[in-house]
Amino acid sequence: TYPLATLQELAAEVPTIRAIKDWSGDPTVAERHVVALSALRRPVNVLSTHSAWLFPSLVTGCQGLLSGSGSVIAELQVALFEAVQRGDMAAAQAINARIRPTAEVFYAEPFFDMHNRMKEALVLLGKLPRAVVRPPLKKISAAEIGRIGEALAAAGLLPAQRLAAE
Incomplete structure (x- = not known):
């Protein structure tokens, strides 16, 4: 800036x-x-x-x-923007509570993996067939993909039963 x-x-x-x-x-x-x-x-x-x-x-x-997370949670971001524009802070806080788990998992350390995490989220949501990682970055671990799925479920974007089946 x-x-x-x-x-x-x-x-x-x-x-x-x-x-x-x-x-x-x-x-x-x-x-x-x-x-x-x-x-x-x-x-x-x-x-x-x-x-x-x-x-x-x-x-x-x-x-x-x-x-960047708009590639995954655009609907939530639009809803947050609209709630704030209306001055409906209760609705905005509720939407933000849904966004928070995704922000925490996408922007965790190491920060440079944020886009790889978002790609994996898009795979879990059925919006991408696979997550392609460009060198020198490496595919994130299965445990981290699991945490992404949990965050998507907490945000109400991925049904918990689908997560359990993955």
């Missing part, structure tokens, strides 16, 4: 900038970006890519999400 002053300069100089992807890693910095960029003469939207804390990102004012 660029420093706020740089983002403000770019927004002033490049009229086609309509949004930025925020991955500052810090909720206070992300909120500062939202407040400052929304107040510009030509406002710039802030799209959060903080997949581990999408709900707080939206509550602080991010205007959208750019999350």
